[in-house]
Structure formats: C-alpha cells, structure tokens
Amino acid sequence: MSRRTDELPQNDHDPTDAAPDGRATDEPTTDGPPAAGPSPDAPAPGGPDRPAKTESGQPRSARSWEAVRHLLVRLHFYAGVLVAPFLLVAALTGLAYTFTPQLDQLVYGDQLRVEKVGDEPLPLAEQIAAARAAYPEGTTASVITPPDPEDTTRVVLSVPELDDKQRTVFVDPYTAEVRGELTTWSGSTPLTTWLDDLHRNLHLGDTGRLYSEVAASWLWVAVAGGLVLWLGRSRGRRARSARGVLLPDRAARGVRRTRSRHAAAGVWLALGLLFLSATGLTWSNYAGERFGRLLDAANGNAPALDTALPGAEAPAEDHSEHAEHGGSGQAKADAYPADFEAALAAxxxxxxxxxxxxxxxxxAASAWVVAQNDNVWPVHYDRVAVDTSSGEITSRTRWADHPVLNKLSKLGVQGHMGVLFGVVNQIVLAAVAIGLTAVIVWGYRMWWQRRPTRADRPALAGKAPERGAWRRLPLPVLILGIPAVAALGWALPVLGVTLAGFLVVDVVAGALRRRRSA
Structure with missing residues (x-):
C-alpha cells in the first residue's frame, strides 16, 4: 500500500505526483528517475550521526541551495491558498470594469452621443449658457470639450449637496440642446464609478481598499515564485524544452496535468500580471504613499503649472460677497461663459x-487652466495658464518635459484602466483577468487532488509543503535576504504585515502540532 500523500517529501512546484486517476501516489513517474536508495555507507538508523528529522520523519539535510526552492514552494503555496480569494475578486471586478466604455454607451448613450450636424459646432459660450439655463444651481467647475465629433460637450457643475461629486450636464455641440445630466465623480458616469469602487474597495471605503492592496502586494510574489519554480524544474527533458515551459503536458494525468496547465498559463500571463501588480500599487493606500515619497525624493513629480497672474495681488481673506467680475474670473461668483470661450481660443x-x-x-489673482485630456496613445497632456482679459498664455507645461518616473506612472495607470490603447488594451486586460481566474481555479484543484485518499485518513485538501526550510538556507541567503525582506516590508506595508501574520500563524501551528505529537 502506498504511503499517505501528506507524508511525501515536498521537492517540486507541486511536490507530489499523481496516478492516472488523479489520486496521489509515491510511485516513480516518467518525469525523471526514481529517488535513489540509501547509501551503503550511511550511518545506521538511530546512530550518533543520525541527521535531524523533519515533521514527516524524513532526514533533514544540512544547509543547501535546495532549501531555497523548498522555501519558495511553501511561500507560493500559502500565497495561492490564502491570497487567491483576493486575487479572484480583483480579477472578476477588474474584468467588469474593463468594459465600462461600452457599458456607458449602452446605458447613457442618449447623454453621451449625438448626430453630427454641419461641419462646425456652435460657440462654446452658447453651449455653456444653455446648460446653465437648464441647471442654474451651483457654479461651473469645468467644461470638457467633445473627444469625438459625435460626442457631447460636458459642463461640470459644483453643487454643495453632492460633496466630492459633481453634476455634469451634456450638451449637443451642434444645436445647444441639453441632452441630460448625471451625477459624476472625476468625470466618470455613475455606472463607471460604481464598478470602480467595486474593484478598488468593494464599496467598503478605505477599509475595503485593503483587499485590493493585499491582492496587488502578493500578486507579483505569487507570479515570481511560480516562475522560478516552474523554470527551475530539474527532472526530465520536458523541463528543459521551450514547449515544456510554455505548453501544458497533454500526456500527464491527474494532478500533474492540472499543474502543467496552471504553470504554463502562468508563464503566458506573467508579464501582464506583474504590470497590473506594479501599477495597482502606485495608487494604493500604503504602498502608494511610499511611492509618492520616492517620486518626491527623485524629483519625479509632474512639473507644476504656475497659475499666478503677473502683477496681480492675492485677494484679501475677507472677500466681498459681490466682488466685481474680472477677465480672469473669481472665487465665489460663477464664471461667464464668454471667458470659457476666450480661454479655449487662447x-x-x-x-x-x-x-x-x-x-x-x-x-481674481489666478489664471484659467486649459489641460489636454487625451488618454489614448499617443497621449497628450500639455497644460496652459491663460489670462482671459488679454488672451495671453502666462505659463505652460509640456508632456515631453515630465520626468520619466512620472510618465511611467501616468501611462501605467492608463494601461491598468484599459484606456491607453483603446479596444486592444481592453481585450488584453480581459484576457489576463480570465487567465488569472483559470490559474486560480487550477491551483485550488491541485490542492484538492493532492488530498490523502486512504479511508482512515480522509482530508478535504492536500497538506502544506514541509515547514522549516529557512533553517537550512545558505548563510549568504540569510545575510542578504533578511534585510531585503525588511526593506520590502517597509516599501509594501500590507505585504510586510500579512507576511508577518502568516509566519506567526505558521509558528503557532507548528508548536501545536509538536505538542500533540509529544
């Protein structure tokens, strides 16, 4: 009778093999040669030179580089079992968010789209006046010109009762007909805002954002560890071939077939998953704050636009309620539609x-700001400050002058949101999200397939890989690895805290098991 699955040594990406029916077994496989037997010169069991034993009763070797692999197996296992639910939620909610441009057109098409009439739209001032006549409450916060000839002009109103949201009025640029209004957040429709909150925080506010930061913090760990384990296989010719790395093994059965699908899909998805992890962390709560410090230290922030009008004095703190309107607008009174027209013309x-x-x-001492908002490659993000009383440009920042770090961060965010390359960007993100979902499902299936199958020792899932590999790590790995992990925990606080939590639970579980054994 075969040994129980949970007594097998853990020495591969999925350390156990499987019989054709999918059950775990310790029989030799075609993946490589069978394990060698004991050496004739080895000390007798129980002798003075007997090596320490692992939890499963196997001899524990001295420090070796193989222990690095064993540690990665355990780390990858726990990342998959404990963090995969967060990754699955992020993948599914991200998949839904990917198609928000099409969903917006389906739900809000009457407000967003118009039929082009003539060659030239009406003056912008006339469009703004029509919007303000229909919705006079609040003040005009901004105006967004149509991205395409069939799009509406958006007049964004700041209304006190909406807090951090705005009321956006959609105007037909050819007829000045008001097509409707929506409560928006940072220019996003209600549907896009709802899906964005679902993906970022599950509608749980700042507390819910921890879920997405856990997913982003551990995603690159799971991907990098899986790649090292899969590419570093030492058994069989298949491990040394490109086909063996990139394609699943169709001849395998049971857990080995599932493992090959899981790993091969992970190789194809690795670059996209690492990109999503890195870009997601840049605007997370805690790692994003660390990233902001890095930008400050490296002078990597976007250049600031000087909006102060030359020769203008800053207004006194006690403003008159009915200040006289000037060419540059004012703080409390609503800006004239004609000034929007003048700023656009300049x-x-x-x-x-x-x-x-x-x-x-x-x-009154500040200039108008006109900023390009073209997010599709090649992007355009130039900005100018305009004195509408004279039509002069008082300051300008160019996208070409942004620091490299700022450019990478900005473009990464747009790519993460699926807008940088239009429909192609959406298709790639959707494929990555679906692929990640499949990888997670295969990972849990492997865990279930590796469960013990003896009638007297039933279990719902396979045993975790052997603990204690860190004790056998080479000294150079410990000397360099401990400071590196500490620095990583500072840069990615959620990763550091959850990793420490995993270690505490692991130590406590090991102590309880040893106590029961004693």
Missing part, C-alpha cells in the same frame, strides 16, 4: 488640440 492658438478640460481660476 489654448487652441497655443497648439493644444483634441479634447481639453477648461477650469476657471480659484480667485
């Missing part, structure tokens, strides 16, 4: 094409 003359966001000044 920006167009300065070379800002495509869709732009026009924002009135905060006070």
């Amino acid at each position: 920006a167009r003359d300065a070379g800002l094409g495509g869709t732009v966001v026009i924002t009135p000044p905060a006070d």
Whole structure:
C-alpha cells in the first residue's frame, strides 16, 4: 500500500505526483528517475550521526541551495491558498470594469452621443449658457470639450449637496440642446464609478481598499515564485524544452496535468500580471504613499503649472460677497461663459488640440487652466495658464518635459484602466483577468487532488509543503535576504504585515502540532 500523500517529501512546484486517476501516489513517474536508495555507507538508523528529522520523519539535510526552492514552494503555496480569494475578486471586478466604455454607451448613450450636424459646432459660450439655463444651481467647475465629433460637450457643475461629486450636464455641440445630466465623480458616469469602487474597495471605503492592496502586494510574489519554480524544474527533458515551459503536458494525468496547465498559463500571463501588480500599487493606500515619497525624493513629480497672474495681488481673506467680475474670473461668483470661450481660443492658438478640460481660476489673482485630456496613445497632456482679459498664455507645461518616473506612472495607470490603447488594451486586460481566474481555479484543484485518499485518513485538501526550510538556507541567503525582506516590508506595508501574520500563524501551528505529537 502506498504511503499517505501528506507524508511525501515536498521537492517540486507541486511536490507530489499523481496516478492516472488523479489520486496521489509515491510511485516513480516518467518525469525523471526514481529517488535513489540509501547509501551503503550511511550511518545506521538511530546512530550518533543520525541527521535531524523533519515533521514527516524524513532526514533533514544540512544547509543547501535546495532549501531555497523548498522555501519558495511553501511561500507560493500559502500565497495561492490564502491570497487567491483576493486575487479572484480583483480579477472578476477588474474584468467588469474593463468594459465600462461600452457599458456607458449602452446605458447613457442618449447623454453621451449625438448626430453630427454641419461641419462646425456652435460657440462654446452658447453651449455653456444653455446648460446653465437648464441647471442654474451651483457654479461651473469645468467644461470638457467633445473627444469625438459625435460626442457631447460636458459642463461640470459644483453643487454643495453632492460633496466630492459633481453634476455634469451634456450638451449637443451642434444645436445647444441639453441632452441630460448625471451625477459624476472625476468625470466618470455613475455606472463607471460604481464598478470602480467595486474593484478598488468593494464599496467598503478605505477599509475595503485593503483587499485590493493585499491582492496587488502578493500578486507579483505569487507570479515570481511560480516562475522560478516552474523554470527551475530539474527532472526530465520536458523541463528543459521551450514547449515544456510554455505548453501544458497533454500526456500527464491527474494532478500533474492540472499543474502543467496552471504553470504554463502562468508563464503566458506573467508579464501582464506583474504590470497590473506594479501599477495597482502606485495608487494604493500604503504602498502608494511610499511611492509618492520616492517620486518626491527623485524629483519625479509632474512639473507644476504656475497659475499666478503677473502683477496681480492675492485677494484679501475677507472677500466681498459681490466682488466685481474680472477677465480672469473669481472665487465665489460663477464664471461667464464668454471667458470659457476666450480661454479655449487662447489654448487652441497655443497648439493644444483634441479634447481639453477648461477650469476657471480659484480667485481674481489666478489664471484659467486649459489641460489636454487625451488618454489614448499617443497621449497628450500639455497644460496652459491663460489670462482671459488679454488672451495671453502666462505659463505652460509640456508632456515631453515630465520626468520619466512620472510618465511611467501616468501611462501605467492608463494601461491598468484599459484606456491607453483603446479596444486592444481592453481585450488584453480581459484576457489576463480570465487567465488569472483559470490559474486560480487550477491551483485550488491541485490542492484538492493532492488530498490523502486512504479511508482512515480522509482530508478535504492536500497538506502544506514541509515547514522549516529557512533553517537550512545558505548563510549568504540569510545575510542578504533578511534585510531585503525588511526593506520590502517597509516599501509594501500590507505585504510586510500579512507576511508577518502568516509566519506567526505558521509558528503557532507548528508548536501545536509538536505538542500533540509529544
């Protein structure tokens, strides 16, 4: 009778093999040669040179580089079992968010799209006046010009009762007909906002954001560990061939077939998953704050646009309630539609094409801001400060002048959101999300297939890989690894805290098991 599955040595990505029916077994397989028997010169069992024993009764070897692999097996196992639910939720909610452009058109098509009439739209001031006549409450926070000829102009209103959200009025640029209004957040429709909150925090606020940061923090660990284990296999010719790495083994059965599908899919998805992990961390709560410090230290932030008007004095703190309107707008009174028109004309003359966001000044001493908002590659993010009283450009920042770190961060976020390369970007993200879901399902199936099958020792899943590998790590790995892990825990606080939690649970579980055995 075969030994129980949970007594087998853990020495591969999925350390156990499987019989054709999928049950665990310790019979030799075609993956490589069978394990060698004991050496004739080995000390007798129980002798003075008997090596220490592992939990499963196997001899524990001295320090070796093989212990690094054993430690990675255990880390990858726990990352898969404990963090995979977070990754699965992130994959499914991210998949839904990927198609928000199409969903918006389906749900809000009447507000977002119009039929092109004529060659030129009406003056912007006339469109804004129509929006304000239909919705006079609040003040005009910004105006967004249509991205395409069939899109509406968006007049964004700041309404006190909406808190951090806005009321966006959609206007037909050719007829000045108001097509409707929506409560938006940072320019996103209610549906997109709802799906975005679902993906980021499960509608649980800042507490819920921990789930997505756990997923992003551990995703790269699971991917990198899986790659090292799969590419570092030492058994069989298949492990040394490109086909053996990139394609699943169709001749395998049971847990080995599932493992080959899990690993091969992970290789294909690795680059996309690492990209999503890195870009997701840049705007997470805790790792994002660390990333902000890095940008500050490396002077990697976007150049600031100087909005102060030359020669203008900052307004006194006690503002008059009915201050006289000036060419640059003012803090409390609503800006004139004509000033939006003047700011747009000056920006167009300065070379800002495509869709732009026009924002009135905060006070009479500040300039208007016109910023390009073209997120599709090649992106356009130039900004200008405009004095509408004279039509002059008082300051300008160019996308070409942004630091490399800022560019990578900005483009990474747009790629993560699926807008950088249009439909192609959406398709790639959808494929990665579906692939990650399949990898997770295969991982849990492996865990179930590796369960003990003896009638007297039933179990719902396989045993975790052997603990204690860190004690056998080479000294150079310990000397360099401990400071590296500490630094990583500082840079990614959620990863550090959860890893420490895993270690505490693991130590406690090991102590309880030893106590029961004693």
